[in-house]
Amino acid sequence: MSTPLLRTEQLGLTINDRQLLSQVSLSVHPGELVGVIGPNGAGKSSLLKTLVGLHQQSAGKIWLHEQPLSQYRAQDRAQHISYLAQAQEMSFAFRVRETIMLGAHSRVRTKHFARGQLDQELNRIVDLLDIASLLDRRLDQLSGGERQLVHFARMLMQDSPLMLLDEPTASLDIGHEAQLMNLLHQQCRQGRSALVAIHNLNSAAAFCDRLLLIQNGQLVAEGDPEQVITQATMKRMYGPSVLVSRNPMTGTTTVLPLVESQTPVPLHVHLIGGAGSTVALCRQLLQMGVRVTAGIGHDQDSDTQLWEALGVEHIKVPTFAPIETADIDAAKGLVQQADITVMTDFPIGTMNAGNLTLAEQARHLWLVTSGNDDSMRFYDDSSLQRFHALQQRANVKQITATELMPIMRQQVASVTR
């Protein structure tokens, strides 16, 4: 691998007897977009400030291009690292053009530029960011998103190979956030590197090549977004109310907040389903405080992943393996205990036909029917026959997907009363 632009070894920072960072060793290589994530007060900002020399580290070493950071004069350092602070001061209403041009300060101080050269650079940058129309406006006349783009342009004008950005998208709407992160991503594809403290874990997972997870001033995880943002690490960072999943549309890791469950209600519901049909139901039941068990699911199926993530007791079989009698026996106990077993309208084939056998064990079975033609869900006639047999049973209630939640709420209300 190439030599790192920036490297730290056992970095520590103590301010007023408070240990803000300890033993942080990291490196940033050319072309990398590295995200720094972690809860509030974890030390993300302190890390960035120390790396740009705003704080003097109390332990460890920082190398910039294999030279100690402290050996750089301010204007030389600025030609290697640029920095965008978290909060943007706007005490005086500078014009956009003046603001962007200030970025070139350190270069103008040390190099000679031909007449008009910097103007050309500026025009290229504003075209790239699509803010040419703002050039003669005053900063106080811009929206928050536009202003942040101007500051990013100022940063590009500094033309440093490494950019440090402290929560650049914190106050932006989702459109501007995506625009800024895409621009940053694009800059890194062209050879620059960036270290970004970022609050939005979904953005971090979508845009960053690598993530550093900071907690209590320590680097607790590092690697690809999928390796760093896991249910286990997120639970440790943010408590149990977050859910990590993989977005089926984009394939990126997604983190969502969960509504916390209410006080427990004395109702036990067992869910039989697959192909994502229990996901919404499972979350709603948990939020109502119902005890939920589930199975039999297939490993890697989205339902099974959710049960795992939410800590729902469940029975699962390996991917592409059929449900065997032994699995049914294992799940039987849960179904027999459950006050209600809900079987959702999911496709049933040879691999999961065992779930029909399981459903037969239920004390009260709620069959969710798709309304028009249930036969489409079954790959063979024998399964369909067994489904029809189930429908005839006395302890079976047939309901449509839309009726399910209202009736379930009534049920919960009746047991709470």
Add this chain to the structure above:
Amino acid sequence: MMQISDRQQPLLISLLLICTPLLFLGYLAAGAVALPFAEVLSVLKLALLQQQELARELYPRTTAILLHIRLPRAIAALLAGSALALAGAASQGLFRNPLASPDILGISAGSSLGAVIAITTGWSMLHPLMIPVASIVGALSTATLVYLLAMRSAFFQQLLFVILAGLALSSLLTGATSAALLMAQQYEISQFVFWTMGGLEGRMWAHVLWPAPAIVLVGLLLMRQRQALNLIAFGEENAHGMGLNVPRVQRLTLFASAILTALAISIAGPVGFVGLMIPHLVRLLIGPNHRRLLPISALCGGLFVLLADLIGRTIIAPHEIKVGVLTALIGGTYFIYLIVRIQQRGQL
């Protein structure tokens, strides 16, 4: 009043550059004794050619009034006004606050204490330069004290600390000044009160010549920080990121503004409102870029004090109104008018 466009700015600057010599000549000609323009020009020409003897022979009265009274006084007005406005513009930039001025650091309070000591001890009777010298000693000691206090705060970042230290020191010194006045004679109190109004009457070459080179030197030093102050406008952290040695610029600007203010006070006494109002006015006209703001503020400050003193000398001649009174009256009135108009436009 709106910020004027970029195309209009050269126009404004040339207007200012034309006004300066005209106002200067007008100041020299007008007064309790009106001097003919032609004579004023001739005497100036001869003086510049080192032929004062000839001038004295040709126009004895004009030469005497011009070279010994009005010229030093005009230069004093220009120097004091420029120094105050420049120091004001720089400290507003440094503190990123359009209402800051070196006054909040206790500089004026320090110079007042210096002056009151010179007056109550009777030293002011010994030499006409005693009050200016005492006031500048007071101002510089205060500046040094604030500076030493400020150096205590790590990385010089806590500007709030500097402001609070300045405020505390300011009330301490004002208290000491009042205490000194308690024990003073009636005529000494009057003398002090007159001094605090700020005035240029009786300013001679001796008052002007020694602070002039210092004002020019420190002023140029401050001018060199123009671009640095632009960076600081975006916050210390961003300025640091853009490659500025922020603590160095802060120290330099703070101390240079304090010295400029002290020097201006030593020439004209504490002339109010120039340091606060002129930079603010100029910023409204040409925008906040310190590259233009600093030099144009200096020019406008000088012109403003010159104009105020011209009015003060002529309006009820042969009596005079002290320049500090007029700057406060003109400045205060115009400033109120300005902020009301701006507020009506919703720009404040």
